[in-house]
Amino acid sequence: MEKGMNFMAIKMIGVDLDGTLLTSGNYISTETRKVLQEVSNQGIKVVLASGRPLSGVKEFADDLGLKGPDQYAVVFNGAVVQALDGKVLMSQEMDYQDFTTMLRMQRLSHANLHFETTECFWTLDRNLCVQMQINAAFTNNELRVRDKKEIPQDFTFNKVSFTCDRASDEVEKLWQALPDWAFQSYDIVRSLDNCIEINAIGASKGNGLMNLAERLKIRPKEVMIFGDQGNDMSMFNNPDFYKVAMGNAIEDIKARADYVTDDNDHNGVAKALKKLVL
Known part of the structure; x- marks a missing residue:
């Protein structure tokens, strides 16, 4: 039309x-x-x-x-x-409670998880898939690898991404395993076959x-x-x-x-x- x-x-x-x-x-x-x-x-x-x-x-x-x-x-x-x-x-930001929720979601597969802020990307993953490294490079972003104990209780972030390499089906596994309550609590989109992005609701x-x-x-x-x-x-x-x-x-x-x-x-x-x- x-x-x-x-x-x-x-x-x-x-x-x-x-x-x-x-x-x-x-x-x-x-x-x-x-x-x-x-x-x-x-x-x-x-x-x-x-x-x-x-x-x-x-x-x-x-x-x-x-x-x-x-x-x-x-x-x-x-x-x-x-x-x-x-x-x-x-x-619109998510907080430490959301941070722990995302870590629980990650257990549903072996996809990498990173948290995005206006300053940098944060991840607890030590073995980074190529896609996560590409995401950081394409966005001219510093990628900070930290232990959970290093993340402060007042931590806030704007977006979450679950990623895997293109030859992997880990993001597909996670997509199929996400519970209904997650879609009711967050804005969740499949931006690519190997990437799930999550924002605060709205x-x-x-x-x-x-x-x-x-x-x-x-x-x-x-x-x-x-x-x-x-x-x-x-x-x-x-x-x-x-x-x-x-x-x-x-x-x-x-x-x-x-x-x-x-x-x-x-x-x-x-x-x-x-x-x-x-």
Whole structure:
């Protein structure tokens, strides 16, 4: 389904990173960069919405020319909304009780577990899977390995990730074993086959974008979003956002989309913006 779009109608564009804005090579294509810069120059807010922390978003914001206190990102799957200068506008955290709950969940499989904060990643695991190391490297994050006794009682964190290497089925085992109460107590998404991400209940990309839109006095119908995976579902469940699914998106995302564009390796974001907005 297509809807007529114009610059007067859309005032904010929320764009997922991995599998959406970024190619398989982890960069923004020349064409996509050019089109997003054109959109931004027209006064439309381009907001990167990612499961990554700000440290893993900044280089791509810089690549698009987005900088300063009046440009924003929705990070940690929506648990944190930040200005690109680092100022936190909204933060939803989990605490030490949640920390011990996550350790109990980990016993259901042999997946690695790490806790993400705006400063660094923390883990109690000594044998780190390659995927966890990749996650830390891709987000320019320090990964601190600690014993449980070294974690203070006032420890708080924004997101949890369970990971395993792509050849392993440990994340699948954990996904199948998670009890119903966990899904009622936390926001849990399967962002990749080998990654489960957990946030405080109510912390999601969709809610983060809504929070930011309200702050900027932008109506939900003036927001367009792009995504491809399970951690984008909250954006696609918003009845008012104009929803664009990538050609490489999972079927549940495509089913909720107003428009399906090309995949992330063939300028899907740029093609949709040129057709629907520019």
